[in-house]
Amino acid sequence: MKNAFIGSAIERREDLRFLRGRGEYVDDLKPDGLLYAVILRSSVAHGRIVSIDVSAALKIPGVHAVITAKDMPGGAPIVPMRLQPLPEFKPFEQPVIAHDKVRYVGEPLAVVIADSVAIGEDALEAIEIQIESLPAVADWHVAKRDQNLLFEGPGTNRSLTFNAVRGDADAAFVNAPYVRRETFRTGRHYGLTMEPRGVMAQWDAAKGLLTVSGAAKVPFFNRRILAKQIGLPEDSIEMIENDVGGGFGARGEFYPEDFLIPFAARQLNRPVKWIEDRRENLMAMNHAREAEVDVELACERDGTILALRGHAHVDMGAYMRTNGAVGARNIAQFMAGPYRIPNVKLDVSLWMTNKTPVGTYRGPGRFETDFFRERLLDLVAQDLGIDRVEFRRKNLVARSEMPYQIATISPYLHEDEYDSGDYQATLDRCLKEIGWSEKAKLAGRLIDGHYHGIAVGCFIEGGGAGPKETARLEINDDGSISVYIGSSAVGQGVETVFAQIAADALEIPLDRIRWVHHGSTTYVSDGYGAYHSRSVVMGGSALLDAANNFKAALSEEAAKRLGCDASEITIDEDKVSGAGKSLPLAAFAGLTREGAFLNKKHTYSYGAQAAHVAVDAKIGKVDILDYVVVQDAGRIINPLTLRGQVIGSLVQGLGGAFLENLVYDEQGQLLTGSLADYLLPTASDFPRLRAIVMDEHPSPINPLGAKGAGEGGMVGAGGVIANAVANALQSFNPDLRELPLTPTRVWEMTQKKA
Amino acid sequence: MPTNFEVNGKPVSVTVEARTTLADCLRHHLRLTGTHVGCEHGVCGACTVIVDGYAVRSCLMLTAQAEGTKVTTVEGLSNDEALTPLQASFRKHHALQCGFCTPGMITTAHALLSEEPDCDADRVRDVLSGNLCRCTGYISIVEAVLDARSAYKKPA
Numbered sequence: 001m002k003n004a005f006i007g008s009a010i011e012r013r014e015d016l017r018f019l020r021g022r023g024e025y026v027d028d029l030k031p032d033g034l035l036y037a038v039i040l041r042s043s044v045a046h047g048r049i050v051s052i053d054v055s056a057a058l059k060i061p062g063v064h065a066v067i068t069a070k071d072m073p074g075g076a077p078i079v080p081m082r083l084q085p086l087p088e089f090k091p092f093e094q095p096v097i098a099h100d101k102v103r104y105v106g107e108p109l110a111v112v113i114a115d116s117v118a119i120g121e122d123a124l125e126a127i128e129i130q131i132e133s134l135p136a137v138a139d140w141h142v143a144k145r146d147q148n149l150l151f152e153g154p155g156t157n158r159s160l161t162f163n164a165v166r167g168d169a170d171a172a173f174v175n176a177p178y179v180r181r182e183t184f185r186t187g188r189h190y191g192l193t194m195e196p197r198g199v200m201a202q203w204d205a206a207k208g209l210l211t212v213s214g215a216a217k218v219p220f221f222n223r224r225i226l227a228k229q230i231g232l233p234e235d236s237i238e239m240i241e242n243d244v245g246g247g248f249g250a251r252g253e254f255y256p257e258d259f260l261i262p263f264a265a266r267q268l269n270r271p272v273k274w275i276e277d278r279r280e281n282l283m284a285m286n287h288a289r290e291a292e293v294d295v296e297l298a299c300e301r302d303g304t305i306l307a308l309r310g311h312a313h314v315d316m317g318a319y320m321r322t323n324g325a326v327g328a329r330n331i332a333q334f335m336a337g338p339y340r341i342p343n344v345k346l347d348v349s350l351w352m353t354n355k356t357p358v359g360t361y362r363g364p365g366r367f368e369t370d371f372f373r374e375r376l377l378d379l380v381a382q383d384l385g386i387d388r389v390e391f392r393r394k395n396l397v398a399r400s401e402m403p404y405q406i407a408t409i410s411p412y413l414h415e416d417e418y419d420s421g422d423y424q425a426t427l428d429r430c431l432k433e434i435g436w437s438e439k440a441k442l443a444g445r446l447i448d449g450h451y452h453g454i455a456v457g458c459f460i461e462g463g464g465a466g467p468k469e470t471a472r473l474e475i476n477d478d479g480s481i482s483v484y485i486g487s488s489a490v491g492q493g494v495e496t497v498f499a500q501i502a503a504d505a506l507e508i509p510l511d512r513i514r515w516v517h518h519g520s521t522t523y524v525s526d527g528y529g530a531y532h533s534r535s536v537v538m539g540g541s542a543l544l545d546a547a548n549n550f551k552a553a554l555s556e557e558a559a560k561r562l563g564c565d566a567s568e569i570t571i572d573e574d575k576v577s578g579a580g581k582s583l584p585l586a587a588f589a590g591l592t593r594e595g596a597f598l599n600k601k602h603t604y605s606y607g608a609q610a611a612h613v614a615v616d617a618k619i620g621k622v623d624i625l626d627y628v629v630v631q632d633a634g635r636i637i638n639p640l641t642l643r644g645q646v647i648g649s650l651v652q653g654l655g656g657a658f659l660e661n662l663v664y665d666e667q668g669q670l671l672t673g674s675l676a677d678y679l680l681p682t683a684s685d686f687p688r689l690r691a692i693v694m695d696e697h698p699s700p701i702n703p704l705g706a707k708g709a710g711e712g713g714m715v716g717a718g719g720v721i722a723n724a725v726a727n728a729l730q731s732f733n734p735d736l737r738e739l740p741l742t743p744t745r746v747w748e749m750t751q752k753k754a
Numbered sequence: 755m756p757t758n759f760e761v762n763g764k765p766v767s768v769t770v771e772a773r774t775t776l777a778d779c780l781r782h783h784l785r786l787t788g789t790h791v792g793c794e795h796g797v798c799g800a801c802t803v804i805v806d807g808y809a810v811r812s813c814l815m816l817t818a819q820a821e822g823t824k825v826t827t828v829e830g831l832s833n834d835e836a837l838t839p840l841q842a843s844f845r846k847h848h849a850l851q852c853g854f855c856t857p858g859m860i861t862t863a864h865a866l867l868s869e870e871p872d873c874d875a876d877r878v879r880d881v882l883s884g885n886l887c888r889c890t891g892y893i894s895i896v897e898a899v900l901d902a903r904s905a906y907k908k909p910a
């Protein structure tokens with residue numbers, strides 16, 4: 001039988017439980033004897049801890065313990081960096097609980113363990129805490145002065161400066177016929193998941209086994225950290241992935257609570273659960289995006305780009321967290337995007353401030369750079385009197401230039417190249433879909449009180465980070481097949497997608513793939529997880545390898561039993577046949593084989609986005625009349641889920657372009673502490689969006705040909721929206737250099753006529 | 755003092771602390787964990803249940819206020835064998851990813867379509883705008899609800 005599940009819009013199997021309210025998220029777990037943890041968090045952005053007195057809290061009936069740094073033998077462990085763990089970052093890593101200083105509002109100070117959350121919250125009030133305030137460093141401009149230091153040791157608030165280099169930008173600028181220099185800024189966002197974070201830990205003293213539920217994203221890595229911190233061998237810890245209510249890069253990194261809760265469970269020898277409330281979530285989950293760049297572009301008069309150089313500054317918050325450097329690094333490496341810019345020199349400085357620490361959020365660094373770059377391209381095209389589409393076309397990396405070497409990053413000396421693709425093709429398709437030539441006539445026109453504008457931008461999305469992923473196949477007692485993968489599920493439909501890949505590889509019906517087990521550390525020997533849009537690329541390729549090993553082993557075993565040669569064996573639905581005889585698959589129950597995929601290179605999916613907007617100048621409101629994303633993902637496993645990824649990430653990007661912003665005052669107090677202040681897109685905000693997914697150019701660097709494609713919609717949104725609004729308001733010559741474009745900002749732009 | 759009400763067609767009698775919300779009561783006392791809690795301040799809609807026919811945020815309602823009411827949760831809108839037409843439409847249109855907002859979306863949409871089976875796209879968007887979803891971007895959810903309307907129309 002020949003299968004073609006890959007490429008088909010298969011309805012998801014996980015939906016059957018989610019739609020009936022039968023999902024199992026970490027807060028749905030309630031083992032016997034469960035205790036609840038609540039966390040006392042600093043209300044001061046910067047200060048020295050004088051004393052913490054927990055005696056009154058301990059007297060409250062129902063309170064079992066109040067844990068502070070003092071209770072940790074050897075002091076509070078540090079959370080190490082997972083990605084780019086450079087020695088320069090070491091002094092800036094976060095202890096799991098504050099002991100000498102507090103550095104942001106929301107930093108953990110004490111953990112109360114109680115019979116209920118309500119009792120725990122009562123106990124928080126009873127903890128007496130004295131903090132001597134220090135002047136807050138509330139943004140990178142203040143940090144840069146190095147007057148008030150977050151960390152005395154290193155003597156500066158700058159943890160590092162990344163440099164991206166290609167060619168010789170300074171030389172190219174010397175004789176350039178045209179140069180434009182601009183400053184741009186993006187707001188502070190975060191990968192808000194609808195399910196707040198949660199951890200539940202159980203300690204089985206008899207077996208010496210610590211079980212941690214609520215794992216997500218990178219459970220194997222997190223187990224390694226926890227094992228070291230808590231002093232247990234790795235195989236004495238099991239990380240269990242439950243259903244996860246969204247990831248977006250933020251969830252599933254190792255946070256302080258990922259130590260504090262297991263530590264409490266082991267101390268008390270009772271199951272302990274902690275579920276974050278939304279206010280905590282806003283100040284404890286990784287922030288992202290806040291950056292400013294001073295950038296200049298050099299061109300020939302005909303629009304050929306010669307060079308790009310500049311200096312970006314990223315507001316890192318108070319600590320270098322597990323993946324905190326990724327966004328800044330990506331700003332350095334990807335400012336050029338899909339364009340051929342022969343000379344690049346970009347410095348990106350990371351500034352520590354008294355705010356919630358930074359990590360990744362879907363499309364890290366790319367949302368920012370795409371706004372900076374695409375906005376700059378439109379301004380330059382306007383200066384040079386060149387059509388902005390032609391300008392882009394002229395400078396897109398051509399198919400014949402693949403693989404295309406991009407800027408090299410140091411320190412870290414990371415080289416990378418774009419793997420494959422036809423960037424012109426997605427641009428053409430996008431222009432056609434939006435009806436560019438017709439819509440272009442509307443640019444800047446006032447119709448029924450609305451100014452119309454259009455814009456187009458091109459993007460790339462990196463994915464499929466190595467080094468390795470693992471998968472395993474096993475025959476169940478009833479002859480059906482189970483898939484086990486190290487990749488994690490964070491809502492992207494991996495159970496369905498991996499079943500499709502496995503059924504095709506084994507050439508059996510989809511429903512013979514009974515279970516797809518993912519995420520937990522108990523399933524495969526090693527796994528790396530779900531980040532950098534890597535699940536399908538890495539996990540899918542590992543699954544192909546596992547399927548080959550599995551088929552070989554099954555054929556060999558069946559040949560023995562059927563008395564024929566392994567090459568004669570065929571697998572068909574629920575049986576294996578050879579030499580005119582057959583045996584049910586159930587007869588091989590327990591047969592299992594693992595496979596792996598190793599890869600150091602990245603995949604780059606790519607595309608173009610275009611928008612048609614109408615701006616009501618009186619109230620600063622922007623309506624999106626049409627928005628098209630065209631993305632080529634190399635190989636589409638499931639068009640239904642892929643389109644879902646593109647539209648979902650696009651709307652997150654539109655949130656960043658228009659609404660989302662974490663605002664702090666000068667004392668480092670978070671002013672947006674609820675969902676009524678941190679605004680998210682709703683169902684009525686952006687009703688007209690379209691996603692077109694293509695797979696014309698498979699990736700040459702993995703056997704599936706797939707490319708990571710969970711971020712692209714988001715990556716281009718800020719730049720395209722900014723240019724469309726600027727295009728609409730061209731008669732006002734708007735000063736549009738900052739996101740988000742709140743109604744106030746848009747309205748202000750319309751108040752000064754050019 | 756116990757609170758007596760009906761959940762998914764069955765009478766219940768619960769004794770909880772006065773400050774217990776209906777959401778917590780459903781989830782932690784009655785163990786109906788399909789109802790989710792995403793904000794506890796009335797913004798996200800994940801905790802939506804149907805009380806006497808109205809879509810209500812169970813995080814903003816105290817258990818005591820449920821006295822004498824009929825409460826329907828997502829579990830009560832499901833049957834054991836096949837998906838209901840509304841659920842099947844969500845699946846067909848890929849109107850859910852992580853599934854966390856889904857129970858609130860289903861209860862909200864069910865309450866809407868039960869009252870207004872002829873509602874148009876703007877009305878659906880308007881009503882659903884009280885429920886946050888971080889994954890889907892909403893387009894598919896609105897399509898799914900519109901596509902399920904026929905199942906709610908009374909036979910002429």
Ligand code: FES
Pocket residue numbers: 790791792793794795796797798799800801802811812813814
């Ligand atoms: S939990 Fe009730 S509205 Fe968010």
Ligand code: FES
Pocket residue numbers: 194245246491849850851852853854855856886887888889890
């Ligand atoms: S499906 Fe994840 S929040 Fe809606």
